[in-house]
Structures are given as structure tokens and as C-alpha cells.
Amino acid sequence: MGAPGTARRGPVGEAEYPPLSRRSGWSEGSFSEMKYYEQGTSAERWERARTFFDAKRYSMAADILGGLVEEVPDQVGPRLLLARAYYHSAQLKRAEDQLRVLVERDPAEHYARLMLGRTLQRQGRDAEAEPHLRLASALAGDFAAL
Structure with a gap:
């Protein structure tokens, strides 16, 4: 060369x-x-990450989404999918970190709050998870769960 x-x-x-x-x-x-799957435009990588996520290749999806979130930190979709990929690949602390960013930016984001509660539960932090799960239920209109 x-x-x-x-x-x-x-x-x-x-x-x-x-x-x-x-x-x-x-x-x-x-x-x-x-890696080949980290190349391309933001839109191509977003589609590729969703494809890997749908195929239950959560770690590969997280690899792509990590770079995408760095490029577009204010977009909710990539960060939420990154948190879900971390959750499903048992990278719970990383999932928690991404979900806390989302909840800090938008306290009424009920799915991020639900995921944060579930992530905390999965780490054995039930007392810390409870307020997030209750608020997520209220935001979703599920008052029977309160």
C-alpha cells in the first residue's frame, strides 16, 4: 500500500x-x-441496529447504538433502544445509566421509567425500583397497578 x-x-x-x-x-x-456493521450513514446504522435487536443479537445492536447515541445524544429512540439492548444482554448498569439520562431529560417518559424500574428490580434493588414503577403505571393510565 x-x-x-x-x-x-x-x-x-x-x-x-x-x-x-x-x-x-x-x-x-x-x-x-x-466492524462492517458500524459503517454507513446514521439512518443505515439505525436500521441495522434494529435488525440486530429484532434478531436478538443485543450485544451487536448495542455496539452500533453506542456510536449512534454519541452522534445524536438528544434523540430518544436510539438511546432507548440502546438501554433495551443493554438490558436484554444483562448489561444492567449500562442500561440503568442510559435510562437515567432519559428520565432526567423527560420525567414523563413512561416507558423509560418502566424500564428503569425493571432494571433496578433485576439488580435486586426493589425499594429503589418501586417509585419508578408506580410513576410509570400512573403515566400509562394503569391506576389499578397503583
Whole structure:
């Protein structure tokens, strides 16, 4: 391979590939470090993460969603799906951290609050989970559960 920043010839020699540059986000070493499913636009990675999640490949979904949440930290959907992927892959502390961010930003987000309660329960922290579960029931209109 040529030096970084130089054009390279294709396998047969007739096609040239553009030089790798820091500006494009690629370097000689980064390609091998990046997994194929972490590449693409935000929308492509979102769809790929949902596909992995639906296939119950929660750790792979979390790998993709972690980078996506860093790019779009204010969007609820990717962060909530990341928390669910962590929950289903038994990464409960990570799930709790993501859910607390959501609940702090929007205290009326009932599904995040329900997930936070369930995550705390699963960690054996029932007393801490109870207020979140009660509030989630009230926000969902399930007053019989109160």
C-alpha cells in the first residue's frame, strides 16, 4: 500500500481509489478496527441496529447504538433502544445509566421509567425500583397497578 494520503491503484491497476485522509474519517489503521456493521450513514446504522435487536443479537445492536447515541445524544429512540439492548444482554448498569439520562431529560417518559424500574428490580434493588414503577403505571393510565 502507498503512503497515507496518496492515491492507490486498484487490484488490476486501472482504477484509482481516492487517498485516505483524516478529513474523511479514515486512516490506514481505522478500516481494520471498524466492524462492517458500524459503517454507513446514521439512518443505515439505525436500521441495522434494529435488525440486530429484532434478531436478538443485543450485544451487536448495542455496539452500533453506542456510536449512534454519541452522534445524536438528544434523540430518544436510539438511546432507548440502546438501554433495551443493554438490558436484554444483562448489561444492567449500562442500561440503568442510559435510562437515567432519559428520565432526567423527560420525567414523563413512561416507558423509560418502566424500564428503569425493571432494571433496578433485576439488580435486586426493589425499594429503589418501586417509585419508578408506580410513576410509570400512573403515566400509562394503569391506576389499578397503583
